[in-house]
Amino acid sequence: MTKNLLPKIILGIDPGYDRVGWAVGSYQNSKFHLLNLGCIQTDSNQNIFDRYTVIILNLKKIIKRYKPEVLAIETLFFSKNKKTALRVSESRGIIVGTLLNSGVNVYEYSPNSIKLAVTGSGSANKHAVEKLVKMQVDHKMLGQINAEIDDAIDAVAVAMTHVFTKTF
Numbered sequence: 001m002t003k004n005l006l007p008k009i010i011l012g013i014d015p016g017y018d019r020v021g022w023a024v025g026s027y028q029n030s031k032f033h034l035l036n037l038g039c040i041q042t043d044s045n046q047n048i049f050d051r052y053t054v055i056i057l058n059l060k061k062i063i064k065r066y067k068p069e070v071l072a073i074e075t076l077f078f079s080k081n082k083k084t085a086l087r088v089s090e091s092r093g094i095i096v097g098t099l100l101n102s103g104v105n106v107y108e109y110s111p112n113s114i115k116l117a118v119t120g121s122g123s124a125n126k127h128a129v130e131k132l133v134k135m136q137v138d139h140k141m142l143g144q145i146n147a148e149i150d151d152a153i154d155a156v157a158v159a160m161t162h163v164f165t166k167t168f
Helices: 047-064 082-101 109-118 127-134 149-165
Strands: 009-015 021-028 030-039 070-074 105-109
Touching: 009 047, 009 149, 021 047, 021 149, 030 047, 030 149, 047 149, 070 082, 070 149, 082 105, 082 127, 105 109, 109 127, 109 149, 127 149
Parallel strands: 009 070, 070 105
Antiparallel strands: 009 021, 021 030
């Protein structure tokens, strides 16, 4: 008898401090199933520590509701703007710490490995990733969010990368 060794519930995160894209999925019958997705939006008028608190509180709600066994998170992509890179790095640390504190196993994936897993090309553009994610998940689910869809779709891609590349 073969046992499915992949975790049941995966939380994919596209880290940020302005917006954190998230997606919860499961691996069943050799297929990725999207359960929910969204974006944690922080208020740019608040100080950075209040914004981090918003991220933590929202993550705790997601953890409580879905009980993920795994966090799949994108590694930091360094931009030219050092202040933004620092804030995203801090946010990523807060996200990882919150999930580790909840007993969730953490895996990280580079932007190129995500592109490779989802599209077959590590140099694919954002549009190609979005197109292939949309081909593999329920379009009605993707239609429930608006301007933050890019961050949420990126989070779906991160969760899918974990499913496509890990064997347990």
